[in-house]
Amino acid sequence: MNDDRDAFGHALYDHLQGTGKGKWGIVIERDDGLVDVDDAHNYFTEYADWPAHQQGAMALVQGRVLDIGCGAGRHSLYLQSKGLDVLGVDESPLAIETCKQRGLRRTQVMSITQLSATLGTFDTILMLGNNFGLFAKPARARWLLRRFAAMTSPGARIVAETLDPYQTGDPLHLAYHQRNRRHGRWPGQVRIRVRYRDCGTPWFDYLFVSRDELLQLVEHTGWAVDRFVDSEGPCYVALLAKVDR
Numbered sequence: 001m002n003d004d005r006d007a008f009g010h011a012l013y014d015h016l017q018g019t020g021k022g023k024w025g026i027v028i029e030r031d032d033g034l035v036d037v038d039d040a041h042n043y044f045t046e047y048a049d050w051p052a053h054q055q056g057a058m059a060l061v062q063g064r065v066l067d068i069g070c071g072a073g074r075h076s077l078y079l080q081s082k083g084l085d086v087l088g089v090d091e092s093p094l095a096i097e098t099c100k101q102r103g104l105r106r107t108q109v110m111s112i113t114q115l116s117a118t119l120g121t122f123d124t125i126l127m128l129g130n131n132f133g134l135f136a137k138p139a140r141a142r143w144l145l146r147r148f149a150a151m152t153s154p155g156a157r158i159v160a161e162t163l164d165p166y167q168t169g170d171p172l173h174l175a176y177h178q179r180n181r182r183h184g185r186w187p188g189q190v191r192i193r194v195r196y197r198d199c200g201t202p203w204f205d206y207l208f209v210s211r212d213e214l215l216q217l218v219e220h221t222g223w224a225v226d227r228f229v230d231s232e233g234p235c236y237v238a239l240l241a242k243v244d245r
């Protein structure tokens with residue numbers, strides 16, 4: 001990834017260096033013009049600060065772990081401190097540099113679409129911080145889920161967080177769902193880019209799904225929904241279990 005495209009990574013790295021703290025937000029822009037502002041601090045929080053559904057997700061993790069889109073490594077570092085063997089991957093070079101400087105022992109700069117069995121076999125795949133969204137679109141989700149089945153042990157699990165896009169009354173979101181439907185896209189398939197200072201990612205798709213959509217999506221992929229861990233808001237964690245063959 002070109003350095004000026006690594007907007008998220010710059011925000012994390014500046015926060016780690018203490019230069020960005022509280023000064024510059026991470027701007028998330030949707031293709032209808034809606035903007036939201038995030039704070040890099042959120043990606044450095046400790047277990048005690050996490051919402052209950054993310055804490056609950058940690059109890060579902062077992063064995064050798066692949067943390068996809070690990071960011072500044074908050075979940076990977078927690079699991080590593082508990083003695084688990086964790087590989088953190090992220091397409092952002094500066095996110096991975098941040099993880100390394102924070103003490104994460106096993107890291108790799110890699111996009112979710114580049115993951116393969118050459119990395120070894122995993123018992124848990126972790127996609128927290130709404131990283132189910134990295135599946136981007138339903139067809140890619142099914143393709144990647146099948147690929148993950150080939151990279152994991154029997155009895156493996158995927159612990160993934162997403163947000164139910166329908167738990168909103170915001171007219172801008174409701175209009176966006178309608179626009180997506182008109183274009184044959186799933187309502188929660190958002191097209192966004194991330195800006196930070198003078199850096200910006202290209203536009204990319206990010207997928208939010210309801211529990212029913214998620215159940216539909218995983219059919220015939222080698223995975224089945226074992227359970228959901230709910231939060232008080234629209235976010236939830238899905239535990240997917242590998243189907244015995």
Ligand SMILES: C[S@@+](CC[C@H](N)C(=O)[O-])C[C@H]1O[C@@H](n2cnc3c(N)ncnc32)[C@H](O)[C@@H]1O
Pocket residue numbers: 008009042043068069070071072073074075089090091092095110111112113127128129130131134
């Ligand atoms: C919302 S952050 C979540 C970070 C971390 N999981 C957490 O909860 O603190 C999303 C992360 O995914 C990474 N990412 C975005 N697109 C990716 C892709 N295609 N493959 C791998 N990582 C990606 C970003 O660089 C970022 O670090």
